[in-house]
Amino acid sequence: MVERGGDEAASVSALTWPRGGTAELIGLTGAPGAGKSSLTNVLCSELRSRGRSVGVLAVDPSSPFSGGAILGDRIRMTDHDADDAVFVRSMATRGHLGGLAVSTPEAARVLDAAGFDTVVVETVGVGQVEVEVAGAADTTVVVVNPGWGDAVQAAKAGLMEIADIFVINKADREGAGETRRDLESMLAMSESEGSWRPPVVSTVATKGDGVAELADALAAHRGHLEGSGELERRRRQRVRDELLGVVTTELRRRAVALATGPRWEAALADVLSLRTDPWSAAARLLESE
Ligand SMILES: Nc1nc2c(ncn2[C@@H]2O[C@H](COP(=O)(O)OP(=O)(O)OP(=O)(O)O)[C@@H](O)[C@H]2O)c(=O)[nH]1
Numbered sequence: 001m002v003e004r005g006g007d008e009a010a011s012v013s014a015l016t017w018p019r020g021g022t023a024e025l026i027g028l029t030g031a032p033g034a035g036k037s038s039l040t041n042v043l044c045s046e047l048r049s050r051g052r053s054v055g056v057l058a059v060d061p062s063s064p065f066s067g068g069a070i071l072g073d074r075i076r077m078t079d080h081d082a083d084d085a086v087f088v089r090s091m092a093t094r095g096h097l098g099g100l101a102v103s104t105p106e107a108a109r110v111l112d113a114a115g116f117d118t119v120v121v122e123t124v125g126v127g128q129v130e131v132e133v134a135g136a137a138d139t140t141v142v143v144v145n146p147g148w149g150d151a152v153q154a155a156k157a158g159l160m161e162i163a164d165i166f167v168i169n170k171a172d173r174e175g176a177g178e179t180r181r182d183l184e185s186m187l188a189m190s191e192s193e194g195s196w197r198p199p200v201v202s203t204v205a206t207k208g209d210g211v212a213e214l215a216d217a218l219a220a221h222r223g224h225l226e227g228s229g230e231l232e233r234r235r236r237q238r239v240r241d242e243l244l245g246v247v248t249t250e251l252r253r254r255a256v257a258l259a260t261g262p263r264w265e266a267a268l269a270d271v272l273s274l275r276t277d278p279w280s281a282a283a284r285l286l287e288s289e
């Protein structure tokens with residue numbers, strides 16, 4: 001219902017909103033094929049061994065940048081199928097009214113309200129909305145791979161700014177050390193206000209190597225968020241963005257409804273024949289909405 005959007009989604013939101021706010025929300029992002037799903041899969045096991053339940057939303061990239069469809073070997077998270085304390089959902093939200101930016105936080109809140117201790121949202125870190133969605137978490141994990149320039153690509157995509165934790169996944173491949181150096185020198189340059197310096201964790205997701213360190217880093221960041229008041233600040237900003245997103249979606253829906261019928265046709269004819277300009281015509285249409 002949340003994915004479909006509209007009135008049903010609104011009624012779900014009315015139910016989940018008062019029950020949410022307890023889950024730790026983790027955004028996990030990186031280039032197509034970086035190993036985000038593999039990492040989430042082993043992170044689930046690690047968090048389960050620490051007694052936490054985990055909800056996962058894998059936002060399916062149906063964009064032209066899609067790695068999944070192209071790589072063809074994307075991982076489906078099936079290791080936890082028999083475990084009620086793990087819930088995994090792939091979401092394809094393209095083309096829905098409101099889109100990714102509105103439906104993903106709504107869906108995350110369903111999992112939050114359902115009582116999952118940790119909610120992980122996986123998005124491909126290509127495209128502004130995807131990066132924003134991943135960044136709108138309590139803790140954002142940016143996954144890169146060894147290889148010349150991967151850190152540079154991450155920086156270009158705007159991922160440096162949103163990262164609370166960096167993961168160098170596929171650390172079994174050549175160049176992991178170099179990528180770590182690249183990342184750390186970039187981090188040193190961009191050292192800004194606040195006391196949190198994003199740690200860099202090396203992992204081999206396919207073997208589970210480094211995943212305990214990742215879980216430790218997540219816990220440490222959580223401690224920082226709670227101790228510094230940053231958690232409240234982030235949540236406030238998120239609610240603000242979300243409310244604005246919903247208002248925007250609703251206004252767009254009204255605009256579409258407005259763009260039909262005799263009054264619209266008359267206004268269109270007036271503009272076409274140069275009797276009036278688009279701004280004046282729009283103002284009149286909106287006045288009498
Ligand atoms: N060698 C190696 N391969 C890995 C590692 N982690 C993941 N892979 C492989 O990389 C490929 C992509 O992994 P996924 O987990 O699907 O990556 P993803 O980032 O979720 O991909 P998309 O969701 O399609 O963007 C798979 O073939 C994995 O087996 C790793 O640490 N080392």
Ligand SMILES: [Mg+2]
Nearest residue numbers: 036037074075
């Ligand atoms: Mg994936």
